[in-house]
Amino acid sequence: MPDDAATWRFLHDRQQISDCLARLARGEDRRDAALISASFWPDATTDYGIFAGDFAAYLAWVVPGSDAIAVTQHILGQSHVVVEGNGARVETQVSAYHRIDACKGARDVWLGGRYLDVMEQRADEWRIIRRMMVYDWFRDDGPSxxxxxxxxxxxxxxxxxxxxxxxxxxxxxxxxxxxxxxxxxxxxx
Structure with a gap:
């Protein structure tokens, strides 16, 4: 039978990790620098394949975002979470919709893949220290x-x-x- 304190700590950590991921998705969809910043440690790094850099460069890339991308919606799926002390490895399924206007009229595009996040707990708070995006599929639905x-x-x-x-x-x-x-x-x- 598991130790009650250890079980509650594990559940608390998993919920904080889940909340962090949801906060980040909302921040990216709203281009909200405060929500995004509350999801990454300042010394974090990211690699999206089409952009890689430190957190400051990532934030400048996402906020205000491209005028050509009027709307995004990130839909998070299941996360596989492995907590090891004050660190965690988290793989989260994601589908993302983007309305893109590349001077030819707005188009609806979808992509799917996985976020591979290394997270750290500092002062009882979980945030991302390293993120990589792995792409599984892409679909262009045509004119919006x-x-x-x-x-x-x-x-x-x-x-x-x-x-x-x-x-x-x-x-x-x-x-x-x-x-x-x-x-x-x-x-x-």
Whole structure:
């Protein structure tokens, strides 16, 4: 039978690792430097195959991001986590959508692969110290849908229903949830 304190510590560590990965995906999708910075140690390095460098260079590459990439959405799958003391090796499945406008009109592209993260715990906080992206597949879905036409032939009732990399309704929603504040609409506080 496992030691209760050791079991709880292991579960606590795994949850912090999971929270870090989710925070980073949200930060990258929103181009939010604070969320991204809270996910990496300042002395971290990254290698995405198309970009490699230290954390400062990575952050400058991701924020503000390319104007040609209006929207991204990173969908995290299962993670295989091996915790060894104050270190961990984490492989996380990822699918990522990107709306790219390369001067030929917007296109929808998808890629899939795995993040290979080396994480360290410092002062009871887990963050990434080294990340590598391994690609398994890529798909170009062609021209993007024109959101001004609504969805499936039905017009949107307002501007908040389409995603953007920055400034969309989910930013206000999260701020309100984090402060546990409700406004008259529930979205704009």
């Amino acid at each position: 849908v024109d959101w001004s036409q609504g969805l499936m032939g039905m017009a949107f009732s307002g501007p908040d229903f389409t995603g953007r990399a920055q400034g969309d309704v989910s930013t206000a929603f999260s701020r309100a949830a984090n402060r546990n504040i409700r406004s008259s609409t529930g979205w704009d506080s």
